[in-house]
Amino acid sequence: MSGERRRTAERHGRRGEWLAGLYLWITGWRVVGRRVKTRKGEIDLVARRGRTVCFVEVKWRRTQAELATAIDERRLRRVADAAEMISSRYAKPGDDQRIDVILIAPRSWPRRIVNAWQPGAF
Template sequence: MNRLAAEKRGRRGEAIAAWFLRLKGWRIVGARVKTPRGEVDLIVRRGKSIAFVEVKARTKAADLATAIDASRLRRVAAAAEILLPKYGKECENMQIDVIMVAPWRFPKHLPNVWHG
């Protein structure tokens, strides 16, 4: 049951993150895109920029501080490498973003967090 609740929370967090990014002018071009190297929660474009977004949803805002680490970002970056030719045509800028979602909090957007 715990796993199902976490899955539901994650999907809800991704929906909130997608809504939030649309309000900031981004267009969703992919969601839950799987590759052999990992999964990207959201792929978004705005103008000539593309962002591969990792969404972290937690039941407590305090837990968001430990929700993301370098190994998770490496996985997203590796998946983004595979996906860039398909989704990033004509893009000049590519970035890895994180969006953190907790109940009763505005989503926190951390743009361009990966420089590895």
């Protein structure tokens, strides 16, 4: 990927994360972490609502059709591994934890996949 394409993709990704954060806020969630880095990967957003902590993977694509292939098991495993590393930082004893995916494309409502991955290690 060329330098300019990489910068454009980064800009779109950040905008997608901002929109996903706004979507979460509108639906009653509070974003408590953004772009949380671990040695296993990065969590785009960490959100909380009541006793539920949600680790969110955000995918932005140019078209709705491209969103169909934006997330796969390998990517979700990376998010799950990273979430496992930081869960104690965000979750209290007794909290529910999950991994969601928010898919975003221009001129369409965000699509949220709830419990996209349920790691047994949580």
